[in-house]
Amino acid sequence: MSKPSEQRSRVEWLEEEGVLDPATLTKEERTKIEGLDDTHIEHLVRTRKKVGDMTKRPGGSPWIL
Amino acid sequence: MDSVASADHSGRLRLTIRLASARVQDLSWSFWNHPRLSEIFPDYLHTLYPSMRATVPLLELAAERARALEETDPVAAALVPYFIQHAREELHHDDWLLEDMELLGLDSGAAKSAPGPPDIAAMIGSQYYWLHYAHPVALLGCFAVLEGSPPEVEMLDRVAERTGLPPAALRTLYKHAQLDPHHRDDLDELLDSLPLTPEHSALLGISALTTVDQLGGILERLVGAAVPAEV
Numbered sequence: 001m002s003k004p005s006e007q008r009s010r011v012e013w014l015e016e017e018g019v020l021d022p023a024t025l026t027k028e029e030r031t032k033i034e035g036l037d038d039t040h041i042e043h044l045v046r047t048r049k050k051v052g053d054m055t056k057r058p059g060g061s062p063w064i065l
Numbered sequence: 066m067d068s069v070a071s072a073d074h075s076g077r078l079r080l081t082i083r084l085a086s087a088r089v090q091d092l093s094w095s096f097w098n099h100p101r102l103s104e105i106f107p108d109y110l111h112t113l114y115p116s117m118r119a120t121v122p123l124l125e126l127a128a129e130r131a132r133a134l135e136e137t138d139p140v141a142a143a144l145v146p147y148f149i150q151h152a153r154e155e156l157h158h159d160d161w162l163l164e165d166m167e168l169l170g171l172d173s174g175a176a177k178s179a180p181g182p183p184d185i186a187a188m189i190g191s192q193y194y195w196l197h198y199a200h201p202v203a204l205l206g207c208f209a210v211l212e213g214s215p216p217e218v219e220m221l222d223r224v225a226e227r228t229g230l231p232p233a234a235l236r237t238l239y240k241h242a243q244l245d246p247h248h249r250d251d252l253d254e255l256l257d258s259l260p261l262t263p264e265h266s267a268l269l270g271i272s273a274l275t276t277v278d279q280l281g282g283i284l285e286r287l288v289g290a291a292v293p294a295e296v
Contacts, residue, residue: 063211064211064238
């Protein structure tokens with residue numbers, strides 16, 4: 001797993017790893033992703049189970065506290 | 066340690082969770098729309114209860130750990146009143162669920178005496194580990210996930226109509242559909258008020274991402290449609 005560099009943004013990294021479709025992101029979200037922690041981006045790439053878009057599905061999660 | 070420059074801690078955490086949550090969202094959808102939902106519902110409640118009964122004890126331990134650090138740790142100091150208040154808010158929610166289970170003819174005594182499934186022990190156990198060996202701020206990452214996307218009233222209405230499950234037996238879920246958005250907002254407000262360091266933020270995110278992974282595994286088991294791991 002290669003890491004982001006000055007030549008490659010985090011969004012590009014996630015796209016190349018198949019974790020993210022940038023077309024599903026707003027400009028604000030793209031900017032925010034660039035500010036996320038490297039360890040979290042690495043976790044996303046390492047543990048991904050499927051490529052998914054960020055469109056929220058209705059219904060919510062069955063999990064509560 | 067320097068605190069993270071921007072105070073939009075909640076925005077970054079929510080985005081991190083959202084990036085990781087496609088699988089959980091798909092599985093949640095599959096769960097609510099499962100063709101045999103009424104058949105798997107007892108297993109769901111028997112899995113949810115051991116998670117819910119751990120909430121208040123986790124919050125109490127988090128308050129204790131934060132109190133032990135508060136004199137020299139401003140983040141821990143700010144967490145103490147939140148954990149105490151949230152423990153009060155969560156009190157007896159597990160008892161509500163037991164009452165719902167009884168309405169469905171399930172043995173609540175058996176649920177209380179059962180040790181709980183390994184995947185629940187792993188999810189809750191991770192938080193005990195970080196409370197003991199890291200920092201109580203970790204628990205906020207877990208709660209941001211588990212309280213962050215509660216069941217929606219419209220979905221619960223559809224579930225009751227489609228499955229014939231009595232709405233009264235969904236009382237705990239209906240209540241959380243109303244309560245958890247407020248808890249989510251409270252948590253976001255707290256996060257944005259904390260002088261988090263990069264180390265705190267890293268722990269918070271890893272706790273959240275781990276919870277997303279663990280919840281995905283639990284839902285996968287319940288839905289019974291394990292997705293093959295990518296090679």
